[in-house]
Structure formats: structure tokens, C-alpha cells
Amino acid sequence: MKKRKDNRRLDEMRKIEAKVGVIKRANGSAMFRIGDTIAVVAVYGPRSLHPKYLQDPERGILRVYYNMMAFSGSGERIRPGPSRRSREVSMVIEKALTSVLDLKEFPGGVVDVFIEIIQSDSGTRCAGICAASLAIADAGFKMKDLISAVALGRIDNDIYVDVTKDEEDIEGMADVPVAYLPSSGKIVLLQCDGFLKKEQLKEILKIGKKVCLEIYKVQQKALKEGYKK
Amino acid sequence: MADLIVKDKEVVVPGQVLAKGMEYLPANGTYREGNEIKALQIGMVTLSGRLIKLIPLKGVYIPKVNDVVIGRIIDVGVNNWLVDIGFSNLAGLSLRDATSQYIVRGADLSNYYKFDDYIIAKVTKVTKDKLIDLTTKGRGLRKLDEGIIIKVTPVKVPRIIGKGGSMISMIKEKTNCKIMVGQNGVIWLCGQEPEKEKLAIDAIYFIEKNAHVEGLTDMVKDFLEGKKGEKK
Numbered sequence: 001m002k003k004r005k006d007n008r009r010l011d012e013m014r015k016i017e018a019k020v021g022v023i024k025r026a027n028g029s030a031m032f033r034i035g036d037t038i039a040v041v042a043v044y045g046p047r048s049l050h051p052k053y054l055q056d057p058e059r060g061i062l063r064v065y066y067n068m069m070a071f072s073g074s075g076e077r078i079r080p081g082p083s084r085r086s087r088e089v090s091m092v093i094e095k096a097l098t099s100v101l102d103l104k105e106f107p108g109g110v111v112d113v114f115i116e117i118i119q120s121d122s123g124t125r126c127a128g129i130c131a132a133s134l135a136i137a138d139a140g141f142k143m144k145d146l147i148s149a150v151a152l153g154r155i156d157n158d159i160y161v162d163v164t165k166d167e168e169d170i171e172g173m174a175d176v177p178v179a180y181l182p183s184s185g186k187i188v189l190l191q192c193d194g195f196l197k198k199e200q201l202k203e204i205l206k207i208g209k210k211v212c213l214e215i216y217k218v219q220q221k222a223l224k225e226g227y228k229k
Numbered sequence: 230m231a232d233l234i235v236k237d238k239e240v241v242v243p244g245q246v247l248a249k250g251m252e253y254l255p256a257n258g259t260y261r262e263g264n265e266i267k268a269l270q271i272g273m274v275t276l277s278g279r280l281i282k283l284i285p286l287k288g289v290y291i292p293k294v295n296d297v298v299i300g301r302i303i304d305v306g307v308n309n310w311l312v313d314i315g316f317s318n319l320a321g322l323s324l325r326d327a328t329s330q331y332i333v334r335g336a337d338l339s340n341y342y343k344f345d346d347y348i349i350a351k352v353t354k355v356t357k358d359k360l361i362d363l364t365t366k367g368r369g370l371r372k373l374d375e376g377i378i379i380k381v382t383p384v385k386v387p388r389i390i391g392k393g394g395s396m397i398s399m400i401k402e403k404t405n406c407k408i409m410v411g412q413n414g415v416i417w418l419c420g421q422e423p424e425k426e427k428l429a430i431d432a433i434y435f436i437e438k439n440a441h442v443e444g445l446t447d448m449v450k451d452f453l454e455g456k457k458g459e460k461k
Binding site: 027028045046047048049057058060100102105106107108109110137138139140141142143144145146181182183184219220223224227228 | 260319
């Protein structure tokens with residue numbers, strides 16, 4: 001059996017931890033931790049959207065802000081404020097969340113989701129999306145499903161589950177974040193950075209689905225825990 | 230074959246499968262996808278016959294006609310006010326619906342309700358696009374001059390009011406406070422003594438926290454009396 005640097009099996013995740021209601025003043029909030037990656041999410045709204053030309057008269061819109069905090073990286077200080085990368089990640093997470101969320105009740109309104117990465121060791125967008133779906137559910141919005149996500153990778157000819165920063169930096173590796181709706185098995189986010197063979201992608205999706213179901217159990221438990229009597 | 234997967238009064242999360250097969254019907258807070266009934270939000274399962282319903286544990290206020298709400302004036306216009314009632318759209322209060330007094334044309338409306346005033350109002354109209362009209366004409370509808378405003382989750386409001394207003398009248402009686410509960414989760418209190426006012430606020434938060442416990446009325450009664458005992 002091949003072992004990784006941190007003694008995990010190839011198809012083994014790092015330790016996961018999830019919690020809801022971490023921010024008192026927000027309508028909904030959640031924390032999701034996978035290994036050394038920690039995402040904290042706050043949801044506010046529905047509130048009125050300005051400037052007015054951004055409003056949709058038929059449904060409320062969702063706005064996602066993904067941000068890596070200045071001290072969150074493992075190396076140098078990250079320049080604060082929006083960047084090309086954070087705008088891209090915000091957009092893909094927004095699209096994924098929009099697919100489950102029903103905002104028809106709030107025409108002209110907006111729901112704001114703030115994703116803050118307070119510590120990062122790869123897989124931040126997946127941690128962000130897991131936390132965001134928990135926070136939105138915690139706020140009491142109507143949504144079809146939670147979302148579970150995990151980052152997979154191909155190094156040489158092996159498929160690695162939940163890659164770390166060290167593994168991500170290996171020359172010639174492919175990095176594939178994938179997000180599922182656990183109850184229906186639909187994919188809501190799939191990106192690929194690197195080269196893959198068709199069979200490898202199929203393999204990744206198969207393993208990813210299995211791992212996401214494990215993550216879903218943790219999410220479900222955390223959400224129920226937050227509402228225990 | 231029809232299968233019920235969850236138990237009655239169980240807490241479920243969005244997307245969780247509640248039942249399989251066509252035996253059961255999806256009601257409030259649930260939806261059908263193919264052969265399965267799934268939860269649409271975080272809530273507690275309630276079975277009534279063949280219907281599967283969710284009582285939400287947390288939620289967002291959605292205005293309905295005839296709701297009595299407490300809102301804050303956030304804008305004074307030429308012949309209307311705009312009121313924040315905790316919804317994505319602002320509610321409008323037009324001059325005609327504001328008061329039965331005669332208002333001279335061109336009068337300064339901030340003489341009646343000014344910026345940052347809290348009012349208790351009734352929803353008269355909700356359009357398809359969720360534009361909301363309010364009125365302050367009617368019994369008990371007015372500007373709130375003194376007192377304290379607190380906020381709770383809108384879905385817990387029915388429990389705070391109780392069956393036929395039983396819960397809220399008990400708190401009123403025991404603490405000697407005037408209390409108004411808006412359907413939007415905004416609550417106004419006004420009492421003679423600060424300690425009793427504090428007790429009433431604590432009692433309301435207590436109900437919000439324990440909303441789905443059985444025998445809540447007795448618990449709140451103990452809570453109100455117990456605290457009183459400590460004070461003496």
C-alpha cells in the first residue's frame with residue numbers, strides 16, 4: 001500500500017470538522033475545517049440590493065465573496081483585497097450554490113455570502129463551498145440540498161484524494177476540485193488544472209463521489225448538532 | 230413499497246430523504262424528486278396522515294396580507310414613508326393609509342412619522358413582485374414612542390404568542406409589561422420596572438431557544454416565577 005508524506009492512504013481525507021452558528025450577528029454562519037484548511041462563512045440577507053440596476057425583478061440574487069486572509073498562507077503574506085483568483089473562485093462557488101438555492105421569494109433582493117479562509121493548505125474552494133452550504137442552511141433558506149466538495153489530484157499515475165499544498169506543488173500534477181449534491185449525485189462544480197486522461201477523470205469522479213458522501217455525513221451531523229435541544 | 234425513513238419530530242437538514250415511494254405526500258418545506266420526498270430546509274418533521282410537513286427551525290420573514298409588523302421608518306417622501314420590516318424589499322406607507330387626521334397638502338410628513346421612528350403597522354397588500362403596502366389606521370396601530378425593541382427569528386413568533394395569545398398574555402401578566410409582537414420577529418416591550426422588563430426579555434429569548442420543547446407554557450411559567458423568587 002502506497003503511503004503519502006503525511007502517512008495517509010491515497011484515498012484518505014484529512015481530518016474534517018464542521019460547526020454551525022459560529023458568528024452570532026449573521027443570519028447564518030458555519031465553519032468547515034479539512035486538515036489545515038479552515039473556512040469561516042457568514043450569510044446575511046435577504047436585503048435590498050443597490051445599485052438598483054443590479055436587481056432582478058423576478059428573483060433574489062446571490063453574491064459570494066471569497067477571500068483569503070493576509071495571514072492565511074503557508075509562505076508569504078497574501079496581498080489583501082480582491083484578486084483575479086478570488087474573483088474566479090467567488091464566481092464558481094456562486095454558480096454552484098445558485099443551483100440549489102431558491103430565491104424566488106425575494107425579488108429585487110440579495111443574499112450575501114462571505115467566505116473567509118483563515119488558514120489554508122490547499123482545497124480552499126472546496127472547504128469554502130462546504131461551509132457556505134452549511135451557513136445558508138443555517139440561515140433557514142429553502143434549498144434542495146447541501147453541497148459537499150473535495151479536491152482530488154493526479155500525481156504520476158495515481159489518484160490522490162484531498163491533496164495538500166506540498167502535493168499540489170509537484171511538477172506535472174493535475175488538480176481537480178469537484179462538488180456534488182450528495183442526495184442526487186449531481187455535479188455542481190468541476191475544474192481541472194493540469195492534464196488528465198479520460199479514464200483518469202472517470203476514476204477521479206468515481207472516487208470523489210464516494211469521498212463527498214463521507215463529508216456529507218459530517219456536514220449533516222454538524223447542522224443537526226447546532227439545533228439540538 | 231412505501232417507506233418512511235425519518236421519525237416524527239426528528240430534525241432534518243436540506244436534501245435529506247424523508248420517505249420513499251408514493252404513499253406519502255410532500256407538504257410545506259418538502260419536495261418530491263422522482264420517487265423520494267426530501268426536505269427543503271432545516272426543520273422538524275411533522276406527520277399528519279399521509280402528509281409530511283416541516284416546521285422550520287429557522288427562517289426568513291416573508292410578508293403576507295394582514296400581518297401585523299413592527300418596522301422602522303428609513304425614508305420620508307413627499308407623500309409616503311418607506312419602512313424597513315426585515316424583508317428584502319422596503320414597505321411603503323402612503324399618506325392616505327397613515328392617519329385619519331387631516332393632513333394639509335404639502336405638509337412636512339416628518340411631523341407624523343420621522344426618520345428612525347418605529348411603527349406598528351398592518352400589511353394591506355403584497356403584490357406578485359413582493360411590493361408591500363402598509364397601513365397604520367386601525368386599532369393598536371401607531372407610532373411606538375418609548376420602550377425597547379428586540380428581535381427574534383420570525384418562525385418562532387407563533388410560539389411566543391402561543392395558542393390564542395396565551396403565552397404572551399402570561400408574560401404580560403407576570404411582568405406587568407406592555408408587549409407587541411410583530412409577525413416579522415420584531416418585538417416591542419414597555420414596562421414600569423426595569424427588572425421586570427429584563428425578565429420579560431429573558432423569557433422571550435427563553436421561548437425562542439426552547440420553542441419546540443413540549444410543555445413550554447409550564448416551563449415559561451416556572452422561568453418567570455423562579456427568577457422572581459431569586460430577586461426577593
